[in-house]
Amino acid sequence: MMKTLPLGNLRAFEAAARTGSFRSAGEELGISPSAVSHAIRKLEDLIGVALFEREGRTVRLNPGGEALYRRVSSAFDEVRHGLEMVGARSGNVLRLHCAPSMAAQWLMPRLRRLIAEQPGLTVRLSASTDYPRFHTDEFDADICYGPPHQEGLSVLPLGEETVRPLCSPELAASIRAPDDLLDQDLIESEHKRVRWNAWFLANGLSPPSPRGSRFDRSFMAIAAAVDGLGVTLESTRLAERELADGRLVAPLAGIARDVSYVGHFLVFPPKAKPRRAVRMFSDWLAQELGLEPPKP
Template sequence: MLSNIPISSIKAFEAAARTGSFRDAAKELHLTPSAVSHAIRKLEATLRTVLFERKARAVHLTPAGENLMRHAGAAFDQLRRGLEEVAARGPQLVRVHSAPSFAAQWLTPRLAQFLAAHPKLEVRLAANTDYARFKNDDFDIDIVYGEPHAEGVEIVPLAEETVTPLCSPALAATIRRPADLLEQTLIRSDVKQ
């Protein structure tokens, strides 16, 4: 069925649905209101459903029209974004995920300077304690502490950390040599905050 529907009809529908007017859609698309109306009627005939309730000078989406607009609007947004990226006119979006403490204490304070140095990038930052999901194409980068849980990703170490065991002064007095540590209880946390 999709091969029977010209993309121009879907574009006319999307513009009319977004603006709420065949006339405004026509201006945006450099067409006549009659051409927009004709394209939408043809689309409705092909789909065998009414997409708009037509009033004197305005149009309103029917439930079927609202459903189609959710998909068409998202598709045209994605298409616009793709064209901007290919044409290198718009900023390139980098979607970053990290733990909240890293985002707040290290990443966010440095973000303005980074963006000033890289004006063609736009950074969208999400912070929570879950690992990023790359299969859904939600994120481009996940900054994690320790080993990542995702497969098929490129791992780039950012820094090394020196970890030192700590204990109370009373316990420290009983430790004379490294082997004494083996007899102690180690409290380890894998929480990534």
């Protein structure tokens, strides 16, 4: 019978079993792959059972390893949850990843209100184009652009966004009908799911040849339109500040046919759902967007 629970060895085993690689487990734990292998060998010697099948540099769990992993994985999840329950600060830290334009244009202007309305909440925000892989436990939740790439996640669609041509007030004076855009410089946001070709077709027009600046992020396309570089086709959600203060206008609102789509999604792994910070944020987000609150 073991006198001391080998937590370090079990942590190495859990990371290797979850990632399927001693190297990946070592990167996550900040140790070398050989140190991971040594820790697992020591655990195997301690319990008298092999846990992995090893073929060269390839490792995979054997039936005994799979059985232990199910228990160990569940136990570590319970420990994390317990620490959050007893530690007010850790329970109120939200580690959030967000698509860059949604972060810059919509979320950042609301952070002050979010923190004011959710006392004690601390937000750690990261914005990049990479989709986070939650198995590293680096993030609690992600606001992603486009449907999530991973399976097995809790998903909250963040409602429809309206896409319209937007430009500076000075430029809007020459735009009275959809076909007036055929003679304008059209700012293209390259990674948008709704682009100019789709808008022209929705309004019964043949798309013109590309002419105008191109950007790979919506926040840059919006800034370019504010500076008078042309007309951008953007979500009114992302451009709400510029529309509210008059730096941008929608010259064809009520005249042309808008395009609507669900662009952003809040996603998080099921194990994060009980976390207080995730519940607080998802409820607040639904309220801000006028959506049904997530089911408990």
